[in-house]
Amino acid sequence: MEALKEQVEEKKKLVATLRNKPWRMKRRLDVLKEAQDFVEKFEGALGKGKGRRLYAFKVMMAKKFIKFKRDFENFKTACIPWERKIKDVESHFGSSVASYFIFLRWMYGLNMVLFGLMFGLVILPEVLMGLPYGTIARKTVPRAEQDTAMDYSVLFDFEGYCKYSILFYGFYNNEKQIGLLKFRLPLSYLLVGVGIFGYSLMVVIRTMARNANEGGDGADEGDFTFSWKMFTSWDYLIGNPETADNKYASITTSFKESIVDEQENQKDENIHLRRFLRVLANFLILCCLGGSGYLIYFVVKRSQDFADMDNADLSWFEKNEVEFVMSLLGLVCPPLFETIAELEDYHPRIALKWQLARIFALFLGNLYTFLFALFDEVNEKLEREKIIKNETELALAHYYANYSSFYNTTDVPPPNVHPADAIRGPCWETGVGIEFVKLIVSDVQVSYLTILIGDFLRAVIVRFLNYCWCWDLEAGFPSYGEFDISGNVLGLIFNQGMIWMGAFYAPGLVGVNLLRLLSSMYYQCWAVMSCNVPHERVFKASRSNNFYMGLLLLVLFLSLLPVVYTIMTLSPSFDCGPFSGQEKMYDVVMQAIDQDLPAFIGNIFTYATNPGLIIPGVLLMVLALYYLNAVSEGYQQANTDLKKKMQAARDEEKNRRNNKDSTNQVMKDLEDLLPNKSLIPRPIEEEPPLDVEKVSKPTKTKPGSSGNGVNLQKEVSLAAPNPRGPVTHGPGPRGGPPLNTRGPQPGPARGRGRGGHPRR
């Protein structure tokens, strides 16, 4: 009975695994029929009929669930936007150009979340539950400006109606709670402002960690590059001729990339000349950077002088000198750096990194100079504000005095001044917000124009003028442009940095950026496909995007600093924005803690901010960092050791057949030290070369696979040849068994560590 049950189980298992056997269809069908007959005949005898139905039901549910999961995964993948566009670009231009677009898409996702936060928690409550336009002073265009408020040029400068709208900080009211839901807008504004940084930080670090995992995971990243490319790159699902063409192009590109990588490894160098050239190049570039820094400083100083002069006397150029110079530098310097970098002769991927770092330094200088200029402006506005504030209070005091003396009452109604006529402070936050928005807009305009002129116009000229020009325009001087990866990536990163800095002062900025990124995606994809040609030297982007992410992280920190500084030290304007009336902006949080939350939370905060608690906390974190760093280094060391071992084992195997000599240098040295080399047995002649000595590898060698006719023999025992040698020599000389037992194999090193070596 038991034996029968076992047999039935075995047959069932056979049926289940029948698909996996590499037999001919006929054989499979025969075996299947036989097994099914057997199971049916004897299962009935065992009385398992009912259980089968339940089992079949369970199997069907499992299959449905697997199908559902697969469909859901397909749906999720189909939802990723622009996937086909990016694949098109990738197959034509290689993975490094495509990596820019992937980065752009990621950035779009990040901005979407930030926009959602800002819109849902700040803008929407103010619009829905706050006071509408025109009701209070801060929300109305002042009387003096009302004539020009709708003019296109004024709107373009973000003055007029734009300035007094939800786009900027000044619009928001400082009522503690608004609407039916008692929504705390000032608190929410502050928390969202800080939350934007927190979320961005978390996302960037998480992406970096994930990339680091992917990068370090495949220990075989370099092992089988060419083999994998050759055997797994063609996608058998392709049925469309155009897709097939793209795929051919991309496979060719990918092979060329790997060939370039390989050749770089094999180049030999003239070190001294290279070093000299590199030092020279770095020196030149430092000079350029210094020059540009000084230029900006000079221009900013001039603009401060201009600000003192009357606005009408200045030409357009002088008014916008700072932005103009910054854009010009941003256009001229990167190609200059690239030309100088040709002296250095790096691998393209490393050259790209250097280029990125240099342009980064350039933009950083620009940005911080801009910020300092802005701070000067802010301080000056703060001064003016003090004066106006005093004036307003004075006026109010006069009004009360007059009123009470005129009507002889102490119950004085507030002055009914039309909101457009009230005295206004300069509202420095809105001013800062306007500056950022103007910078972003001019940045967008410059970059779009550059693409239009530099790529599109150039391509049109080259294509059409080529018919009537003396030399070949396409191959010669202008030719078609190549896609500038480093410039674009850095532009994107700095753009994001400015968004982070400006989002606090201009809540609508994130929405503007979202539109910009969306249009940028389509515009640049079109421009690349129609006006650019692939790079001459095609190279693979580094596997992990961590370099870009690292830059982004750095920019995030740098843009966090000004915002935090202003929140902590500068006092908010007295008549505009959600924090008006407070001493410092973060007072809103303190008030909320004191008044709205239960008492013990306030106590907790007081304890938590005690330096006695904070300093040990910081120390603990530093120690934890150090410990984790040490642990990770230990793991990396273990990793490299294992890799080395595997590599040594493979090399040994390879050379075993070829020259029977130890490849290991240490082994060679040891061999040389042996006293009497002639006594080392040479069993090579005794081995017929036809002996298929196939090593059983650590991976599986299934008996099933021998169905193919390939003979896999297990390792021939190596004990056989050796004893024959020493035996003939007899025990006299010191060769023979003692030699073999002493250490690792001398002479014919037969795959050390493979199989069972009795001598060890």
Next chain:
Amino acid sequence: MGNKQTIFTDEQLHGRYHELAPHLVPMDYTNEPDCKVPLSLIVNMPELKENPFRNRIVESFSEGGDGNLSFNEFVDMFSVLSEMAPRELKAIYAFKIYDFNVDNFLCKEDLEKTLNRLTKEELTPEEVELVCDKTIEEADLDGDNKLSFADFENMISRAPDFLSTFHIRI
């Protein structure tokens, strides 16, 4: 690319087989007739038309190596190339496909042919040589300058994309 099913009904696959050569393939298979559809008709199927290895694929599944498939072999081919087939099975047939001279080894000529088909001969001869040499260097474990099945299997079993690319949906 057709329906997403992997478990076919008899009629569906038979229908596809029949429409390749309606005058050759009988509708009724109960008598187990012995007819084979020639290679030239099979490689014109939409699923195989754009594949650079279509001839080799069909040849590896045919009994005599000539590329004419009976219905059983037809089903076998699409079953191995489907999603559900296990990795080992696919590796065996992949090896057969890329072995152009059918000697149970992937020698340098086989690799060169594969590469030229993949890149439509866009690479220079030096580049082709370099790639083939590197491939053999990477995957060959027993040092005989060609890849036996064990070498190939060792290499392909670690490839992350193998299962997803060696897949035809019908």
